[in-house]
Every structure is written in structure tokens, then in C-alpha cells.
Amino acid sequence: MDTAQAAGRRTALARSRALWALGPVLALMVTACGGGDSDEAGSAATPTTGKGQRSASHSAPATPSPTPTPSPTRKEARDGRNLDACLDRSCEVEVRDGDTIRFAPKFISETFTVDRITDDRVEFSATDDQPSPLRGWVGGTGTVETGDIHVDFDRPDDERVILKFSPRKDD
Structure with a gap:
């Protein structure tokens, strides 16, 4: 080097x-x-005292920031996917193709089956004390009464179906 x-x-x-x-x-x-x-003018807004501590500021109040828009909440079934919660005819469950909801033997209605879910309707069958099952479908949202149950159909989005069961109104 x-x-x-x-x-x-x-x-x-x-x-x-x-x-x-x-x-x-x-x-x-x-x-x-x-x-x-x-x-805003660029001058010190919070001058310090002789001991290095900040004194009270007399600056203009800060502009509040905009409140964020809450994201939409996803509607959930009260009982989720717990189909056994329906034994007493009082539940709200999310259902899928082939799900069968069973009711306690003391009720007239025995089962409610979701036979098929399509883009525009929910096909179902229900058994009770009659010789043959009730078959039908509901498009979008709606209500069905059979045996001793009342069923409200809800489609909170394209992918999910929520059924709310309760005792039939005239029961």
C-alpha cells in the first residue's frame, strides 16, 4: 500500500x-x-419553560378526523350450525343442502329437511303426523307453516340460508 x-x-x-x-x-x-x-403559521405552539417542561398551549383546536365508516356486519344465525338447538321448535340456524332438523317426539312435526339450495330458491320437505311429507320451496325470503312449526327463511347473502323456527302461531 x-x-x-x-x-x-x-x-x-x-x-x-x-x-x-x-x-x-x-x-x-x-x-x-x-x-x-x-x-399553521409555523411558530412554536408549545413553548418550553425554563426547566424543560412544556407550558400550556394557546393554539387553535385540532380539526377532528372523519369518523370511519363501519364495515357491514355479517348476519349470523343465533344458534349457528347447531341443528340440535331446534328440538324445542325455537331456534335460528344456518342450513346447507341435505340438513335435517329434528324436533322432540312430543311435537306433531318430526323433521324439516333442506333438500336443495339453488341461486333462486330453497327446496324442502317436512314430515309430521300426515301419511306423506310436505314438499315445497321458497324463493328468496318467506314463511312456511306445517304441522306445529312456523319457519322463516332468510338469505342474508348469495351463499347462506338462515332458518328461524318457532311454534306455529295458532298452536
């Missing part, structure tokens, strides 16, 4: 050490020269 290269390395090393030592000093100077809070 020649003398010029050695001198260049020493100079570069001295510069990096000087910058490393001056970094905190420069940061303090930037903070002291206006790095604090300021109002």
Missing part, C-alpha cells in the same frame, strides 16, 4: 468517526431549532 492510499484511508476513517460523534449533536440541534409542535 503506498503512502497516498494510507493517507486516504486515515482521512476517510477520521470523517466517519466525526460524523458518528456529531450525529447526536445534529439531532439535538434540529429538535431545538423547530422540531417541536407548531401551529
